[in-house]
Amino acid sequence: MSFNIALSGLNAAQKDLDVTSNNIANVNTVGFKESRAEFVDVYAASLLSAGKTKVGDGVLTSDVAQQFSQGSIQFTNNSLDLAITGNGFFATVPELGSLETSYTRAGQFKLNADNFVVNSGGGHLLGFPVNPDGTSSSVSLSTATPVRIPTSSGAPTPSSEVDIRMNLPAGDVPPANPIFDPADPLTFNNSTSVTIFDSLGDDHIMTYYFVKTAANSWNMFTAVDDQMVNVAASAVQNPPADPLAVPPIPAYPQPTGAGARGAVLAFNPSGDFIAQSPAVIQTEQLGAGILSNGADPAQQLIIDFNLDINGPNPNEPTQFASNFEVTALKQNGLAVGRLTGIDIGNDGLVKATYSNGTSEPLARIAMVNFANEQGLTQIGGTNWKESIVSGEALAGEGGSGTFGTINSSALEQSNVNLTTELIDLISAQRNFQANSRALEVDNQLNQTILQIR
Template sequence: MSFQQGLSGLNGAAKSLDTIGNNVANASTVGFKQSQAQFADMYANSMNRSGNSPVGIGVAVANVQQAFTQGNVTTTNNPLDIAINGDGFFRMQGSLTDASPLYGRNGQFQLDKNGYIINPSERGAYLTGWPGTVNGGDPVPLQIDTSNIPAVSTTGVKTKLNLDSRPPTVPVVTPFSATNTASYSGSTGVTVYDSLGNTYNVQTYYVKNTVTSTATDTQWDVYATVDGAPYPAFVAPATQAPIGALHFNSSGVLVPATSVIPPLTLTPKLGASFTGPIAMDYTGTTQTGAAFAPVAQSQDGMSPGVLSSFAIGKDGKIIGSYSNGQTKTLGQVLLVNFANPNGLQPLGNNLYTAGPDAGQPLVGVPTTGQFGLLQARAVEDSNVDLTSELVNMIVAQRIYQANSQTIKVQDSVLQTLVSLR
């Protein structure tokens, strides 16, 4: 007669209650994965090797296994909160000098004083990925680059518009004057930039030239001002000269061979420069029996840009938005997956390390292959089902009580045996 079976049952039930209690305690822990105690029966080997005893000697805890199932995704207001929807783990490292990888599903991240993305645990693990526009190589701690985008000098302006072919074809007032709207048929304006991001307002004006126009070739003279001053500059009493001319055939299509608009040579402000003359491109401009209308206009320069915000896409790309309207890729968040996630060893603080049973880590980009997608401004909730855990708790309590009864009966039988005379 033995107390072994009942004692092992008590230990097993206590271990099960410990596991359930840990699940319940972490029901609100972001990224937590519930665990389940798994048991195995025990038999004593026979000394004469004829087989095991048919009567077992109790139960043992074979394993405490975590269930890496998807938790619910809850939205937040933190732009650095990231939820994984699907397979994969965030890859982190404990410090800038210790590259030993750590893994987790808790996507509650924040920036440290140096701009590195870290998780909020006591260890402050660094989120890793590819920096900037790098696409490949070993993952490194991700740092948000807050430096400004430098200015870019304008080298070309593209203008597409429609010129009205209908009468009246001649401006009411001649010669052309930028200050008199009756001396031209329409105008467009564009802001260009020098090497320091200084702005220059280039305004162009369009006047139909009836002297040189024919039935098959219509000429429009183009005039310009820069910051309100005539371009090119002239001395009164001379009149302002056009910077070039646009020619159209009888179908209203621009004739590139005869349409000549020389590049603009602007005088930069003190300390600045231009890469070169600014080319004027009117490809796509038409002349039809419709009102004058700008269709599209663009230029290839820009002012300096200050990082105003950044966002993380579902593919893990960190995209920065700048005050000049430009965007820039600041980094790439990567995910890691394992052939056997249950081989991960929990370290606490929602972090794991890869044990020998996990298999080789597979690193990849979110949304590709077997990796899930990322959802910014969201976190993955714990996958603990409280209702199920409370029912399991009742069952474990009953098992504990039942095993205590077997010990009580064993004790009663032993007392009876000892009392025999």
């Protein structure tokens, strides 16, 4: 019997050495979780045995228990490197359409040839669908799909409106030459321009010319790619009366110049914007003569000066005794955007930024937790599978409930403490040597007994 006891001790010591050696071998494996060999004694007793004098039958390995303590965080320069601080796992599937879900803490992700986010083993990272405002539409693992990063932001948006806010210098005088000519800077006082986009996403330069005609009145003309564009015709405007206007506000016919029709901007003696003609300043259709690249020739643009008939408004232009200054100039068109960056928040929201200045929420990385993490089945590649002992996978968002947060541009290192493992290795070695010695003594005792005559 003592042979078997010593042999069970050798087996247990060997198991302890194996577990410790495996921990040491994976000290630099991202997302690795150390294991611990757990042992129990074997106490075989029958109904008629003498329990008070029973010695025991050795030792058994009861479990190689994984330890899911937090590993240290190492920061990187790759936004697709992800680390979880706290509880939770990433969910991956081996291929599109697969339901064979694996779980991992290793966040070394990258893009494959089809722009899906995958790990080094080809596992596709799962994410929840999101609404345009970034909120999750579902946090069920059954609705999670592989996260894909598009290379463009879709179809372009043609410009339809331009908002302008500026100050026109009150001290300017009407040009000596009253005939407006965009090629002659002596025929206008100031100009500014903005980039607009056609229906194909091609960019064009829209220029605005301001010509002072009286103390509180300015003409505005516009051109696209140096070709004059008419402001849509309108009836003569009769602005509302203004008590500060001296003399009373007159009616404003639309001006003409350089073969194009323009608009009128009127101010009162306090420099406040009080009227415009026409009431809605909109260009005529740009036409194929300007949009010669095949874009929609019916494109028109509203030029919005944000006139407020109820009184001064900070969004309106002004006419003060200062220099010409454009304080706001924006349009609502977009070119075709190309991907310039990926941003991942602590809650797992994946947002793409594009070269046209837009950003778009794409998905929210799925987080998964289990009632018993130590019950997960190891399948290699720093991956685990759900088991009966672990319980069902519980999905959720990063930073909510018991789920940890997600750190972008970071990796969770192995939680193996090398110093502790080396000490355990020495202890396991001594244990092995002691059991070997016990086996040797048992052998000597047997030899002595067999040699008795």
